[in-house]
Amino acid sequence: MLSSILELLLVAASVTPALGFCGSHTHLQRRAEEGEAVPISTFGYIGDIGPHNWAALDAANSACATGTRQSPINMVEGQFQIVAGTDVTLTIPDQTEGIEFENLGTTVEGVMEGSGATMVLNGEEYELMQFHFHHPSEHLDNGTSIAMEMHMVFQTAEEQLAVIGVYVDLDTGVASAAAPAAKRRHPQPDHSLWKKQAEAVSQMQITAAADNGAVTSTMLETLFQSVEEIATPGTKVTTQPLIMSELVETLKLGNFEAYSGSLTTPPCSEGVNWMVATQRVQISTASFERVRNVVKFNSRFTQNALGSPNVVSLSAGAAAVAEPVAAA
Numbered sequence: 001m002l003s004s005i006l007e008l009l010l011v012a013a014s015v016t017p018a019l020g021f022c023g024s025h026t027h028l029q030r031r032a033e034e035g036e037a038v039p040i041s042t043f044g045y046i047g048d049i050g051p052h053n054w055a056a057l058d059a060a061n062s063a064c065a066t067g068t069r070q071s072p073i074n075m076v077e078g079q080f081q082i083v084a085g086t087d088v089t090l091t092i093p094d095q096t097e098g099i100e101f102e103n104l105g106t107t108v109e110g111v112m113e114g115s116g117a118t119m120v121l122n123g124e125e126y127e128l129m130q131f132h133f134h135h136p137s138e139h140l141d142n143g144t145s146i147a148m149e150m151h152m153v154f155q156t157a158e159e160q161l162a163v164i165g166v167y168v169d170l171d172t173g174v175a176s177a178a179a180p181a182a183k184r185r186h187p188q189p190d191h192s193l194w195k196k197q198a199e200a201v202s203q204m205q206i207t208a209a210a211d212n213g214a215v216t217s218t219m220l221e222t223l224f225q226s227v228e229e230i231a232t233p234g235t236k237v238t239t240q241p242l243i244m245s246e247l248v249e250t251l252k253l254g255n256f257e258a259y260s261g262s263l264t265t266p267p268c269s270e271g272v273n274w275m276v277a278t279q280r281v282q283i284s285t286a287s288f289e290r291v292r293n294v295v296k297f298n299s300r301f302t303q304n305a306l307g308s309p310n311v312v313s314l315s316a317g318a319a320a321v322a323e324p325v326a327a328a
């Protein structure tokens with residue numbers, strides 16, 4: 001199993017490196033200096049600038065309409081291979097000073113470049129550049145859409161991309177573990193809050209139910225306390241301290257569904273190593289609503305099965321055939 005994954009990754013590695021990231025501006029250059037404006041995306045999710053028309057926005061986006069290994073996909077048997085959570089070495093330091101959280105217009109994104117967060121997969125070291133969110137989920141879990149999906153975007157020194165997708169579900173039961181303090185305009189690291197969170201996490205039983213039960217994410221609850229402060233595209237805020245180890249431990253409880261796909265945003269470049277986690281996380285309805293009110297809708301439609309014709313090119317062909325009939 002692992003050797004076939006390696007093969008998949010080697011094939012992927014030979015593809016031209018992508019120029020951008022899923023839902024993000026390019027991080028190939030060193031991260032913007034403090035004070036530099038947050039770039040706002042020029043594509044969107046509705047109408048003329050929406051995903052059915054991304055290829056028309058820029059010649060560089062042609063893969064969006066012609067690629068045959070496009071993401072997201074319906075995650076059904078045969079589309080992916082299983083990689084055990086314990087076979088992926090994830091190292092994400094706790095962010096005691098908080099992180100920069102930005103509104104790109106198309107998503108909200110936490111900047112991680114330079115934080116020392118890495119993933120080792122089949123001997124390749126990747127650096128975590130950023131993570132961002134889609135509402136609703138982009139991948140379908142055996143046909144079902146989930147409330148949200150987090151994408152953790154990694155890159156090797158050779159600019160090979162890997163993205164961990166994590167389904168974010170709604171908390172169906174009791175309130176979440178931590179009760180983060182009230183938001184502040186210019187938050188400084190709050191070490192009493194930090195202590196409270198750490199206690200909450202250590203008391204929390206990070207256990208996965210046999211039926212893929214989601215684990216409450218203190219990290220996301222804390223992060224989303226800041227989301228209303230970046231309601232306007234182009235704005236950013238420094239978050240409260242974030243305990244990343246909780247997420248790492250949670251992901252280890254499950255497996256990853258691995259396949260070679262594409263960026264889910266323009267330029268839709270292929271050769272992206274996707275790892276969709278079977279272990280879900282969950283957030284409170286209140287947090288979900290806060291994020292939804294800012295992000296609104298930012299999910300690319302489900303792409304065709306891997307290796308099948310691109311659905312945009314299929315519908316363009318159908319239109320060309322239908323036209324003379326309509327004219328007649």
Ligand SMILES: *[C@@H]1O[C@H](CO)[C@@H](O)[C@H](O)[C@H]1NC(C)=O
Binds near residue numbers: 142
């Ligand atoms: C996926 O869905 C199909 C049809 O709804 C069902 O028969 C199958 O058992 C599901 N597979 C898994 C792994 O849940």
Ligand SMILES: [Zn+2]
Binds near residue numbers: 132133151264
């Ligand atoms: Zn994404």
